[in-house]
Amino acid sequence: MTVRRLTVQNYRNIASADIVPDAGVTVFAGDNAQGKTNLLEAIYLCCTGRSHRTARERELIRSGENVARVCVRADSRLGERTVEIALSTSERRRVKVDGAPIAKSGELMGCVTGVLFAPEGLRIVQDGPAERRRFIDMELSQLKPSYYYALQRYARALKQRGELLRAGAQGELLDAWDGQLVSAGQEIIAARRDYIARLSAYASEIHASISGKREALDVQYAPSTDEERFASQLFAAREGDLRRMVTSVGPHRDDLRLLIGGEDARAFGSQGQQRTAAISLKLSELHVMRDETGEWPVLLLDDVMSELDPARREQLIRRLEGVQVVLTCTDASDLAGAPIAKLYAIRAGQALCVEGKP
Structure with a gap:
């Protein structure tokens, strides 16, 4: 997967930008708060349909404007793909894939694949289980749109079950939603187990390489339950769930264990070790995506x-090497030794190509 063009209009502080990334390493350089991260975010938005920084779309629209537009054109082994997203202050977003409007967000997944590592990526290690589940879900949804739809079904069933628990309902109505919860949940658990097993193998090798073999990273899936026992454990927990008015069993309570030298990275890892672990996970995503799709996704490094x-x-x-990389920096000296093919200077929301062909 190679991003060939990014066009942006009224996105955050960027009035207009037309970026033509290189197939190798492209750099956005400039001081803080000039718009470098906004350009990476725009690419990632077209990969996943979401910002990695906010859930409020209004924040993505330039101050004083009503509509923001982002378009990514990419080449894949299956041909050219185009994703266009229009955000509005007054109506729902509009998304087109290859020029055709789509009705469901899941139709966007996998069209343009990307892996992003930003300062917020440390939350994978430092924050609680919800952040690690979000990490798994975002990447798996890009690989398998069916997983994205399973998440939607599970969330809907979990919400309905919660309402029934708070109402004190029992019997057939609760049984029906339990059945839907288990059906979607089993699909989620199986997909997560397979994905994390593949991710773990790559993460261990990559972490050892980056750390100079001074550290060993172990990534383990910590499910709340498994496919075979989910239904029986959910039924056994029903009485307690009714008392507490919350569903206590299911993949919404899964976690991902990150161990460095056998110790919990969140509790005992240094800042540098945690950062290396998070980067290793992100680079592992690249390999799993390549294995699944037959091509490298674009790597976005903030x-x-x-x-x-x-x-x-x-x-x-x-x-x-061999991966399309788009990265940001404030000081190009931090990139000494990197094979930079194209350099854009970013200032006050404007992008100027200063190295490589525009």
Whole structure:
């Protein structure tokens, strides 16, 4: 997958931008708050349909404007793909894939694949289980639209079951929603188990490489239940769930264990170790996506290099060969040794190509 063009209009602080990334490494350089991250976010929005920074679409529309537009054109092994998203202050977003409007968000998944690592990515390690579930769900949804729809079915059943629990309902009505919860939940659990097993194998090798083999990362799936026992455990928990008015069993309570040297990375890892673990997970996503789709996704790196020591930075750069990378930095000296093919200077929401062909 290669992003060939990004066009942006009235997106955050960017009035208009037309970016032609290189198939290798493209850099957005500039001071903070100039718009570098906004351009990465725009690409990721076209990959996933979501911003990694906010759930409020109004924040994505330039101040004083009513409509923002983002368009990504990419080449894949299946041909050219185009994703266009229009955000409005007064109506629902409009999304087109290859020029045709889509009705469901799931139809966007997998059209343009991308992996993003931003400062917020440390939440995977530092925050609670909800952040790690979000990480798994976002990447699996890109790979398998069927997983995205299973998440939607599960969320709907979980909400309905919660309302019934709060109303004190029992009997056939609760049985019916339990059945839907189990059906969708079993699909989610199976997909997560397979994905994390593949992710873990890559993450261990990548983390060892970046850390100079000084650290060992172990990634483990920690499910609330499994496919075979979900139905029976949900039924057994019903009485307690009615008392507490909350569903206590299911994939909405899953977690991902991240161990460095056998110790919990969240509790005992240093900032540098946690960052390396998070980056290793993101690079592992690249490999799993390539295995699944037959091509590398685009890698989006937001101010990553400046936070790494020189040795880890060098190891990371070595692992970027063959992958389209779009990254941001404030100081190009942080990228010494990186094979930069194109450099854009970003200032006050404007992008100027200063190195490579515009």
